[in-house]
Amino acid sequence: METLQLNEKDPKVASLAAELLRAGQLVAIPTETVYGLGANGLDPEAVAKIFAAKGRPQDNPLILHIADPCQMEDICHSIPESAWLLAKKFWPGPLTMVLPAKDIVPKCTTAGLPTVAVRCPDCAITRDIIRQAGVPVAAPSANLSGKPSTTTAQHVYHDHAGKIPLIIDGGPCRVGVESTIVDLTENPPRLLRPGGITPEQLTEVLGSLTVDKAVTAQIDNDEIVKAPGMKYRHYAPQCQVIIVSGSTQAAANYVAKHYAPGDRVLCFEEELSAFAPFAPLSYGCQADTNTLCAGLFAALRILDDPTIGKVYARCPEGGGIAYAVQNRLKKAAAFQVVNPEDSL
Ligand code: TXA
Ligand code: MG
Numbered sequence: 619m620e621t622l623q624l625n626e627k628d629p630k631v632a633s634l635a636a637e638l639l640r641a642g643q644l645v646a647i648p649t650e651t652v653y654g655l656g657a658n659g660l661d662p663e664a665v666a667k668i669f670a671a672k673g674r675p676q677d678n679p680l681i682l683h684i685a686d687p688c689q690m691e692d693i694c695h696s697i698p699e700s701a702w703l704l705a706k707k708f709w710p711g712p713l714t715m716v717l718p719a720k721d722i723v724p725k726c727t728t729a730g731l732p733t734v735a736v737r738c739p740d741c742a743i744t745r746d747i748i749r750q751a752g753v754p755v756a757a758p759s760a761n762l763s764g765k766p767s768t769t770t771a772q773h774v775y776h777d778h779a780g781k782i783p784l785i786i787d788g789g790p791c792r793v794g795v796e797s798t799i800v801d802l803t804e805n806p807p808r809l810l811r812p813g814g815i816t817p818e819q820l821t822e823v824l825g826s827l828t829v830d831k832a833v834t835a836q837i838d839n840d841e842i843v844k845a846p847g848m849k850y851r852h853y854a855p856q857c858q859v860i861i862v863s864g865s866t867q868a869a870a871n872y873v874a875k876h877y878a879p880g881d882r883v884l885c886f887e888e889e890l891s892a893f894a895p896f897a898p899l900s901y902g903c904q905a906d907t908n909t910l911c912a913g914l915f916a917a918l919r920i921l922d923d924p925t926i927g928k929v930y931a932r933c934p935e936g937g938g939i940a941y942a943v944q945n946r947l948k949k950a951a952a953f954q955v956v957n958p959e960d961s962l
Pocket of ligand 2: 759796
């Protein structure tokens, strides 16, 4: 199949994408977080194509994307007041809410769960497409399963050329990591995945929030987790990734001691000169965590190269948006973190 790539500003893009979606086809859509691989979320055959194209495990449910917050009522029941409060404050935007699913949502979309994840993305063309398609759009991140997420149309083309009919190019994603997921079927609500809406912002609206274990620790394959996607090795280049914490100097000393030819360093822009002998790649500025968020997946995709040995990675500290960067990098590193200052 030929894969057509169209710019989001092309006047025929929304109607063509909506037509393909209604016909049960896949369309790669831009969002403010990452590119999604979209299908009609109410059509089991269309949803099955997403799982096939990504090589995604069947037990990993999909997020339904809506054009307008009131569409929540089409697919969810028993919607708590807190969901409307969050929608008012953060939608359209990088927040996904897990709510009780109506029967209209097929089991393959929810992977058989009684709940459904729902999000209204902050991307005008994609909301327009959803509106014109007239159905909620199921869309996982468009990467092949287990690989770093897609933050440009070129990433999507790399993973799916010849397999899907249409990719819509909306430029590089503004946020760069996937949406924050909060489960509102529990009391207090539970953070299942950190993202562009921070735990601090959620707590301001919700009062309290618990953090799922899968956010901060490695989960065994047989453990039962709330967001099934969180247990898989994720976001990862094929080589081993090791996070080296501590000061720039201590980390540079550690890398100098362990470095072998073919290894790489993933670091902050400000550290490029300190790591100069060790093939450093910057993913953004330490002084502006948003740039780290926006640059992380593109960098991890560059490092997804069979000729690379190990990757020593630098990770921002603290809360806010840094929490999402830490989560993705730690998952890429299978939670392997060394602190060279510990042994001083
Ligand atoms: O930013 C995003 O959320 C992107 C863009 C395309 O919108 N989408 C995305 O989808 O990241 P995906 O499939 O890569 O990640 C969805 C996550 C998975 O970890 C999945 O297990 C979890 O959401 N999930 C989906 N439905 C769920 C449910 N009913 N209960 C708990 N977790 C759920
Ligand atoms: Mg994903």
